[in-house]
Amino acid sequence: MDSHLSHLRLVFFVCFLISFPLPLFSNNIPIHPFIITKESNSAFSVQQSIIIDGNHDLRARNWPGDGSFLSPYLIENYSIEVSEVGAICIEIKNTNQFFSIQNCVLRGSLGTTGISLTNVTNGFVTQTEILTQGTGLTLNSTTNMLINNNTIREAEYGLVLHFTSSLDLSENSLVNNYRAICSYSSTNNIISRNTITHSPSGGYGLDFHFTNYTLIANNSILFQNYGFYSEYSSHINFTSNIFFRNYLKAIFLSEFGTSHIYVFSNDFYTPVKDVTSGSRSQATDNGQENIFSHNYWSEWISPDDDNNGIIDIPYLLSGFARNHDFFPLPSPTISSFTPPLTSTSSGWFYFPSLLLIIVIVLIRRKFPI
Numbered sequence: 001m002d003s004h005l006s007h008l009r010l011v012f013f014v015c016f017l018i019s020f021p022l023p024l025f026s027n028n029i030p031i032h033p034f035i036i037t038k039e040s041n042s043a044f045s046v047q048q049s050i051i052i053d054g055n056h057d058l059r060a061r062n063w064p065g066d067g068s069f070l071s072p073y074l075i076e077n078y079s080i081e082v083s084e085v086g087a088i089c090i091e092i093k094n095t096n097q098f099f100s101i102q103n104c105v106l107r108g109s110l111g112t113t114g115i116s117l118t119n120v121t122n123g124f125v126t127q128t129e130i131l132t133q134g135t136g137l138t139l140n141s142t143t144n145m146l147i148n149n150n151t152i153r154e155a156e157y158g159l160v161l162h163f164t165s166s167l168d169l170s171e172n173s174l175v176n177n178y179r180a181i182c183s184y185s186s187t188n189n190i191i192s193r194n195t196i197t198h199s200p201s202g203g204y205g206l207d208f209h210f211t212n213y214t215l216i217a218n219n220s221i222l223f224q225n226y227g228f229y230s231e232y233s234s235h236i237n238f239t240s241n242i243f244f245r246n247y248l249k250a251i252f253l254s255e256f257g258t259s260h261i262y263v264f265s266n267d268f269y270t271p272v273k274d275v276t277s278g279s280r281s282q283a284t285d286n287g288q289e290n291i292f293s294h295n296y297w298s299e300w301i302s303p304d305d306d307n308n309g310i311i312d313i314p315y316l317l318s319g320f321a322r323n324h325d326f327f328p329l330p331s332p333t334i335s336s337f338t339p340p341l342t343s344t345s346s347g348w349f350y351f352p353s354l355l356l357i358i359v360i361v362l363i364r365r366k367f368p369i
Helices: 002-018 055-060 351-366
Strands: 050-053 073-076 078-082 088-095 099-102 105-108 113-126 129-132 135-140 143-148 151-153 157-162 165-170 173-175 179-184 187-192 195-197 204-209 212-217 220-222 226-231 234-239 242-244 249-253 259-264 267-269 283-285 291-293
Touching: 050 055, 055 088, 078 088, 088 099, 088 105, 105 113, 113 129, 129 135, 135 151
Parallel strands: 050 088, 073 099, 078 105, 088 113, 099 113, 105 129, 113 135, 113 143, 129 151, 135 157, 143 165, 151 173, 157 179, 165 187, 173 195, 179 204, 187 212, 195 220, 204 226, 212 234, 220 242, 226 249, 234 259, 242 267, 249 283, 259 291
Antiparallel strands: none
8 A cells, every 4th residue: 555655646746747837839839820930040130229210311221222112121131139118129210212121030028119110101011020028010100001921929019000091911910919900090001811819818909999991801810809899980891801719709899989880791700708798799889880791600600591691680789789780691701711729829738737637537546545
């Protein structure tokens, strides 16, 4: 019996050690199949922050290009890391010549910013990885910008728009950001083909305030508390987006100045219970004159007794507006989407605890006490 107890004590001790969560992913490995990240290599130039003020400053740096549309100044292949609160890896302001920030790796600690563009017209940011605990990329009073094919991770604010117009924000991966895309007082922008996934607790995919005339198309918005939240905003068009497992609401339209939001031909997966009303609607409409039509709602796929491709009973949204999708669809509009198998957001799996339970059961069977 003493021998058996000794074995038990040893096994329990080992299991206790491994019962703590172990990192399954390193920082340089994607945590989601949609995500592409970059690693630094010897081709990168490591340096301090880049600060540009005015066209003359752009020209003075002797970067390749002449500032035209066909030959923008190339700000490329930099690896920059900052740590002081308020520090910015790349800051550009007061320019209207074309530049392109591309193929850079930018990192920062709490309170830092990856890229800040202020009073800027005509610029590109592409193929750049931003990993910061502050703000990934902020646009202030900018116009005619392309933000394409970047990865922004782990930020409190992933991408922030202030007084921004004529922006093409496309094909970016925003991962583990508390607020992935925030838009304030901005208009006439396009947000398309982005993947917004795995927000920390309480996070938002799209957070809009005083924003108008924006097209949101072909995005995947996954594992947020709110997929889209809006106040004092109007004329926002949603089409061909995928909303998957957004824990509180896929779309929440507040009673404060939200109107003329058009939600057409989107796919909504996996509802969660509305803790305030007890309903299971994936969208809340507290605004005015908003339209939801021809969307797929994963919990509302029958009946279609007349086989016309429209569910016979309208889909009721929660909220004061008592709005409906009068033409809910029985099948997804985007057939190529495969739901992820896990909602793990931090790259940690807690399987050791399960292993501990299994080992205990097996030992008890082999060495009954």
